[in-house]
Amino acid sequence: MTEQSQSNNRMVIKLVAIVIGMFGFGFALVPLYDVFCDITGINGKTNPYAATYDVNTDVDTSREITVEFITRNQSGMPWDFEARTHRIKVHPGELKTVEFYVRNPTGRDIIGQAIPSVSPGTAALYLNKTECFCFEQQPLKAGAEALMPMQFYVDPQLPEDIKVFTLSYTLYDVTGTSTVAMNRG
Amino acid sequence: MSSVADDLHHDEHHDHKPAGIMRWLLTTNHKDIGTLYLWFAFIMFLVGGAMAMVIRAELFQPGLQIVEPNFFNQMTTVHGLIMVFGAVMPAFTGLANWMVPLMIGAPDMALPRMNNWSFWILPGAFLILLASLFLEGGGPNFGWTFYAPLSTTYSNDSTALFVFSVHIMGISSIMGAINVIVTIFNMRAPGMTWMKMPMFVWTWLITAFLLIAVMPVLAGAVTMVLTDKYFGTSFFDAAGGGDPVLFQHIFWFFGHPEVYIMILPAFGIISHIVPTFSRKKLFGYSSMVYATASIALLSFIVWAHHMFTTGMPLFAEMFFMFATMLISVPTGVKVFNWVATMWRGSISYEMPMMFALAFIVLFTIGGFSGLMLAITPVDFQYHDTYFVVAHFHYVLVTGAVFSIMAAVYYWLPKWCGKMYDQTLAQWHFWCSLISVNLLFFPMHFVGLAGMPRRIPDYALQFADFNKWISIGGFAFGLSQLIFLALIIKASRKIGEPATAQVWDGAEGLEWEVPSPAPYHTFETPPEVK
Ligand code: HEM
Ligand SMILES: [Cu+2]
Numbered sequence: 001m002t003e004q005s006q007s008n009n010r011m012v013i014k015l016v017a018i019v020i021g022m023f024g025f026g027f028a029l030v031p032l033y034d035v036f037c038d039i040t041g042i043n044g045k046t047n048p049y050a051a052t053y054d055v056n057t058d059v060d061t062s063r064e065i066t067v068e069f070i071t072r073n074q075s076g077m078p079w080d081f082e083a084r085t086h087r088i089k090v091h092p093g094e095l096k097t098v099e100f101y102v103r104n105p106t107g108r109d110i111i112g113q114a115i116p117s118v119s120p121g122t123a124a125l126y127l128n129k130t131e132c133f134c135f136e137q138q139p140l141k142a143g144a145e146a147l148m149p150m151q152f153y154v155d156p157q158l159p160e161d162i163k164v165f166t167l168s169y170t171l172y173d174v175t176g177t178s179t180v181a182m183n184r185g
Numbered sequence: 186m187s188s189v190a191d192d193l194h195h196d197e198h199h200d201h202k203p204a205g206i207m208r209w210l211l212t213t214n215h216k217d218i219g220t221l222y223l224w225f226a227f228i229m230f231l232v233g234g235a236m237a238m239v240i241r242a243e244l245f246q247p248g249l250q251i252v253e254p255n256f257f258n259q260m261t262t263v264h265g266l267i268m269v270f271g272a273v274m275p276a277f278t279g280l281a282n283w284m285v286p287l288m289i290g291a292p293d294m295a296l297p298r299m300n301n302w303s304f305w306i307l308p309g310a311f312l313i314l315l316a317s318l319f320l321e322g323g324g325p326n327f328g329w330t331f332y333a334p335l336s337t338t339y340s341n342d343s344t345a346l347f348v349f350s351v352h353i354m355g356i357s358s359i360m361g362a363i364n365v366i367v368t369i370f371n372m373r374a375p376g377m378t379w380m381k382m383p384m385f386v387w388t389w390l391i392t393a394f395l396l397i398a399v400m401p402v403l404a405g406a407v408t409m410v411l412t413d414k415y416f417g418t419s420f421f422d423a424a425g426g427g428d429p430v431l432f433q434h435i436f437w438f439f440g441h442p443e444v445y446i447m448i449l450p451a452f453g454i455i456s457h458i459v460p461t462f463s464r465k466k467l468f469g470y471s472s473m474v475y476a477t478a479s480i481a482l483l484s485f486i487v488w489a490h491h492m493f494t495t496g497m498p499l500f501a502e503m504f505f506m507f508a509t510m511l512i513s514v515p516t517g518v519k520v521f522n523w524v525a526t527m528w529r530g531s532i533s534y535e536m537p538m539m540f541a542l543a544f545i546v547l548f549t550i551g552g553f554s555g556l557m558l559a560i561t562p563v564d565f566q567y568h569d570t571y572f573v574v575a576h577f578h579y580v581l582v583t584g585a586v587f588s589i590m591a592a593v594y595y596w597l598p599k600w601c602g603k604m605y606d607q608t609l610a611q612w613h614f615w616c617s618l619i620s621v622n623l624l625f626f627p628m629h630f631v632g633l634a635g636m637p638r639r640i641p642d643y644a645l646q647f648a649d650f651n652k653w654i655s656i657g658g659f660a661f662g663l664s665q666l667i668f669l670a671l672i673i674k675a676s677r678k679i680g681e682p683a684t685a686q687v688w689d690g691a692e693g694l695e696w697e698v699p700s701p702a703p704y705h706t707f708e709t710p711p712e713v714k
Contacts, residue, residue, distance in 0.1 A: 008367050011371065015363045015366060018398070019359055022397070022398055022401035023402070026435060026438075040498075042497070043430060048426075120498075170423065177417060
């Protein structure tokens, strides 16, 4: 109708567009955060895919890095879960394998998923895992136990100031949502 | 000026409004809606206050005696939600509804019908939230900040109701903000240029932009919580590839601007009251405008000062520490300007001024504790202790809430046409001032000594302080009943009649209409010189 209400309407449309845009922005923060953390490696997430190890990699014997392993269970996850090696000294570029022990003490089959996290977070970019139980969900029959290997090397580019870092695994019970078949045990 | 007054007298003759409840349900009048918002906010203030009384009763002595820990957690959660979204924000929206059109010489808000909606969906939102407390398993118990996984993996079945009610609150405040922006852009009286706009209008305009920028992000955050909990997504669940720390980033991207949403209108109010009762012009008007705008812009880049202990890399901690400290510069400009306004003014100490003075001193204390919290290395000790509780109650209670009380005392004669009861006002002020400090000041000490927040029990050495804190809490709660009595008295039209000018030093268009302000004002726009 009037000129006034026309210009009101135009303005409302613009403002609603901002509102919708900001709602979208909230969701865009999710991939933005992942990409940002991926590039900078600041939230301690390691690569979820296997790295390939080049046998010709130069091992930097002048440096020795201490890698520590800790495990914990999400509350309600009944498995016993522990690192067989708690700390290990490696030279950057050297391939090492460590093992983790799991046992399902309950009377039901359970599927677990381990989530790695590195502290200090910046070290995560330089930890390359060529093989890890955390890449896949792990089924374990009632009462069964298993040794799960993890093979890794530390990138020689690791910043000089990092001499020790810790890799922690948190084990989650994903039985309800998993699509993996129950065959181990 | 007499022509304006004549118009207004003429206006009074065509107040067509339906009687009874329908008047309030259907009203599109900015003054009615402002009144509704203000009453709603006050009721919520009392409801949220009752929950605080439960919290303080439990903490009166160490040990668990009155309520279950789970219920205690529901009380801290719902107390926070109600005070933020039910009391402080609607009170400011109510003030904006009443005063913005009067201050810019507009006949009403630009979008009156939307205005009606944005108010009337609010009571529904809070009824849902309150009803969830009575369900089996109880209401939300994860804190007003609803961190994942507390609100996802570990929350109870009423979480869907929580999400739904936050959505409605968000929609309501977004509609309110759009209305304010359109009104200010399109309905200013001829001659009211940007740099002639009253400070309350400026601060609300900037607040409204903050609202439409961050309320949708909050809506996104609760939506993600909803789908994580009920529909199997993993935004915040590490087992499915998500990250609980991401929740905190999204929440505080909303949350920090939100705290400025609750304080910028307060800055506006104080910038009216101080000049009136100092009988001087506001010192540094344009620097006030720029300071407000820069606080609003900076508020988007400091959110992670709430997350110093989440294991951020050093450069991020440094960045957020310095950015946070930077905000205290424009805030300091404001405090300086208020003090400079009073300097050599002929000050009189009417009740709005008393509250404004208390605001300036006590808000500044809150600002200082904020600065202490902004220092990353010490925040590791202060974080999640009662020191943080002391900080945000100084800025929110003696800051935002005191400014709202100051505003009520300042404009109540304009709304009701009667002066408030002076005796009750004195009682209300002094009881509130003393009790609020007894309530919140010792929290600094127990916080520094390590008493954690949101826990229903505490170590024995904190017992004495907590006893006094609780006594201060009960006294502050009771003092607000004096305020209630005072408001009821004025709205029942008991008291000395107020003149149109009300305060002799006051300036602005709102003082050119009679008291009480007629139902319709400024149907012909006033001339602003
Ligand atoms: C000089 C200005 C300010 C600074 C430097 C500041 C700084 C901070 C910091 C660093 C924290 C986090 C503390 C922690 O959790 O360890 C915090 C918490 C908080 N601040 Fe401020 N702040 C300021 C002003 C304000 C204002 C004006 C308000 C609101 C009106 C406010 C409301 C809050 C709230 C509600 C929290 C706690 C949120 C929660 O965890 O529940 N602050 N502040
Ligand atoms: Cu903040």
